[in-house]
Amino acid sequence: MATSTKRPARKQSTSSRSTKKAPGKRAKSKEQTKARILNAALELFGKKGFYKTTTKEISQKARIAEGTLFNYFKTKEDLALYFFETELQTCIDWYYKDDYVQAAPLPEKLFALVQHYLDRIEPYQEFIGAVYLRALQPRSKLNPLSLEVQELRIRELKFIRDILDEAEEKEEVPPFGEFGVYALGLGFMGILTYWLNDRSEGKENTLALLDRALTLANSVLRQGGWEW
Amino acid sequence: MATSTKRPARKQSTSSRSTKKAPGKRAKSKEQTKARILNAALELFGKKGFYKTTTKEISQKARIAEGTLFNYFKTKEDLALYFFETELQTCIDWYYKDDYVQAAPLPEKLFALVQHYLDRIEPYQEFIGAVYLRALQPRSKLNPLSLEVQELRIRELKFIRDILDEAEEKEEVPPFGEFGVYALGLGFMGILTYWLNDRSEGKENTLALLDRALTLANSVLRQGGWEW
DNA sequence: GCGTTAATATGAGTATACTCATTTTTTGGG
DNA sequence: CCCAAAAAATGAGTATACTCATATTAACGC
Numbered sequence: 001m002a003t004s005t006k007r008p009a010r011k012q013s014t015s016s017r018s019t020k021k022a023p024g025k026r027a028k029s030k031e032q033t034k035a036r037i038l039n040a041a042l043e044l045f046g047k048k049g050f051y052k053t054t055t056k057e058i059s060q061k062a063r064i065a066e067g068t069l070f071n072y073f074k075t076k077e078d079l080a081l082y083f084f085e086t087e088l089q090t091c092i093d094w095y096y097k098d099d100y101v102q103a104a105p106l107p108e109k110l111f112a113l114v115q116h117y118l119d120r121i122e123p124y125q126e127f128i129g130a131v132y133l134r135a136l137q138p139r140s141k142l143n144p145l146s147l148e149v150q151e152l153r154i155r156e157l158k159f160i161r162d163i164l165d166e167a168e169e170k171e172e173v174p175p176f177g178e179f180g181v182y183a184l185g186l187g188f189m190g191i192l193t194y195w196l197n198d199r200s201e202g203k204e205n206t207l208a209l210l211d212r213a214l215t216l217a218n219s220v221l222r223q224g225g226w227e228w
Numbered sequence: 229m230a231t232s233t234k235r236p237a238r239k240q241s242t243s244s245r246s247t248k249k250a251p252g253k254r255a256k257s258k259e260q261t262k263a264r265i266l267n268a269a270l271e272l273f274g275k276k277g278f279y280k281t282t283t284k285e286i287s288q289k290a291r292i293a294e295g296t297l298f299n300y301f302k303t304k305e306d307l308a309l310y311f312f313e314t315e316l317q318t319c320i321d322w323y324y325k326d327d328y329v330q331a332a333p334l335p336e337k338l339f340a341l342v343q344h345y346l347d348r349i350e351p352y353q354e355f356i357g358a359v360y361l362r363a364l365q366p367r368s369k370l371n372p373l374s375l376e377v378q379e380l381r382i383r384e385l386k387f388i389r390d391i392l393d394e395a396e397e398k399e400e401v402p403p404f405g406e407f408g409v410y411a412l413g414l415g416f417m418g419i420l421t422y423w424l425n426d427r428s429e430g431k432e433n434t435l436a437l438l439d440r441a442l443t444l445a446n447s448v449l450r451q452g453g454w455e456w
Numbered sequence: 457g458c459g460t461t462a463a464t465a466t467g468a469g470t471a472t473a474c475t476c477a478t479t480t481t482t483t484g485g486g
Numbered sequence: 487c488c489c490a491a492a493a494a495a496t497g498a499g500t501a502t503a504c505t506c507a508t509a510t511t512a513a514c515g516c
Contacts, residue, residue, distance in 0.1 A: 026482060026493070033494095055473060065496040070474060179440065182418070190414040212407070220448055254463070254512055261464095283503060293466040298504060458516085465510070473501095480495070486488090 034072055036062040041079050050080060050127030080124075080131040087120045092159050106167045107214040114188065114210055118195055118203065129196045160184050173221060187213070262300055264290040269307055278308060278355030308352075308359040315348045320387050334395045335442040342416065342438055346423055346431065357424045388412050401449060415441070 040061035044053040055076055059066040073079040094116060095101060101112050121128060164180045167173045176183065191213075195206045268289035272281040283304055287294040301307040322344060323329060329340050349356060392408045395401045404411070419441075423434045 024483085029482095030494080054471085066473095067475080067497060068495050071494070074474095076473065179444075182422075186414060186418040189417075190410070194410075216407075252513085257512090258464080282501085294503095295467065295505080296465055299464070302504095304503065460515090461513085463510105463512075466506105466508080468506100468508105470505075471503095473503105475500075476496105476498100478496080478498105480493105482493070483491090485490095 033062070033064060033068070037064070037069060037072055037079070038082065042083065045080065045127050046123065050131065077131050080127055083124055084121065084128070084132060087117065088156055091117045091120060092155070095159075106163075106172045107218045109163070110184075111210060111214055114191060115207065118206070125196075132192065157181065157185070160188075261290070261292060261296070265292070265297060265300055265307070266310065270311065273308065273355050274351065278359065305359050308355055311352055312349065312356070312360060315345065316384055319345045319348060320383070323387075334391075334400045335446045337391070338412075339438060339442055342419060343435065346434070353424075360420065385409065385413070388416075 037058065040058050041053070044057055044061065055069055056066055058079075059069050062069070069079075073082070091113065095113060101109055104112065161181050164173070164176070164184060168175050168180075173180070191206065191210055194209055195203060198206045200206075265286065268286050269281070272285055272289065283297055284294055286307075287297050290297070297307075301310070319341065323341060329337055332340065389409050392401070392404070392412060396403050396408075401408070419434065419438055422437055423431060426434045428434075
């Protein structure tokens with residue numbers, strides 16, 4: 001019964017043809033399989049939601065055996081988490097390519113960054129709630145709140161720290177150091193949580209909250225006043 | 229059933245003191261069963277951890293059928309969550325009975341409260357990580373970050389708000405309103421997360437962080453200075 | 457007591473994330 | 487080409503949270 005599926009269509013048309021290129025057949029096929037899984041998962045999650053999508057369905061749609069899926073992703077949640085990591089990275093890249101944003105004052109910068117990120121993960125809204133919380137789990141590599149435990153090797157944390165360092169250098173902010181990174185991470189998490197709960201049109205409440213929080217923080221830090 | 233004493237039932241006659249005690253057999257047995265479940269669960273969670281404890285084991289230890297467990301708690305996680313709600317309530321009660329704490333300035337007050345809470349949930353440490361995150365889930369009743377969605381009916385939020393109101397009244401803090409409640413809730417969550425990751429002796433790192441955060445916040449708010 | 461109704465208990469059954477021993481495919485050396 | 491080892495795929499099997507139709511028990515009016 002096996003074998004009916006994957007059959008490499010092209011037998012080798014002799015060894016000469018395929019001169020072991022850099023990728024190699026194996027690596028290439030692996031990549032493709034992974035892509036198929038991700039496509040299938042994304043489509044199904046979007047259509048039926050994270051919980052109602054079974055790993056069996058995903059495998060079928062990706063045309064692989066169910067077990068294979070777990071060779072690529074340790075758990076179903078890891079599979080979903082993949083999208084956020086990707087988007088986060090995209091967001092970081094975006095930042096470093098946009099001179100205007102980079103030059104802006106801290107509050108504007110943070111506002112733009114968060115807004116950008118929220119825009120990007122919008123499609124995953126339905127299932128992000130089910131999954132992003134995992135990132136807070138004590139052992140998770142994505143946990144922005146376990147700074148002292150893990151040695152700041154993680155991309156995302158490094159990014160936050162870079163932004164903060166720059167602001168400290170420009171004296172936009174007092175030298176908070178680690179503490180600041182932690183606080184920023186926490187604040188981001190708060191916004192994300194609020195966003196998840198936000199039923200307002202175009203998530204405007206979240207943006208309003210974000211704006212208010214940044215303005216307030218800025219004003220408190222700069223002039224020690226709270227009349228905003 | 230109980231004695232065969234005829235009990236000429238009367239239609240109404242509310243005055244009938246006949247039925248000895250208020251509880252009634254049913255309510256009583258229900259209470260006992262619930263208690264048995266909680267005891268069994270607590271012991272097993274403590275001994276084997278949340279994930280390795282099966283609902284079957286819990287039922288057996290509580291001497292009930294497996295299905296019965298789910299008549300009392302919708303999910304296994306709800307069962308675990310029960311302990312936190314209880315401890316939180318205990319904590320709130322403790323606060324209102326301690327005049328000294330109530331009279332203290334806000335930072336000391338918050339420090340004492342959090343420390344007290346952490347002390348109390350210490351025994352559940354092993355499994356709290358697995359479960360408390362659920363509280364952040366968009367729909368959760370415990371989510372301290374979904375203020376505007378849910379109308380502040382929840383005990384815990386009300387408590388935070390009361391404390392903040394009082395501080396605002398005493399002018400220890402500017403009138404932040406809802407915003408303040410949200411921020412406090414978020415801060416508490418941050419501490420809890422840090423605590424979960426804290427491997428230091430006696431969780432002293434967490435206490436240090438808490439102290440630092442409160443001192444800093446206080447100083448920034450009061451004098452607009454950040455030399456602390 | 458007896459009958460009726462509603463609450464509660466039951467445990468076999470279901471769904472599904474994940475495992476693992478086995479099979480298939482790829483690679484690379486002779 | 488062929489073979490052996492490594493990598494990857496496979497799908498039947500497992501574990502377990504949770505459901506549900508049925509059975510048991512309590513409550514209460516007569």
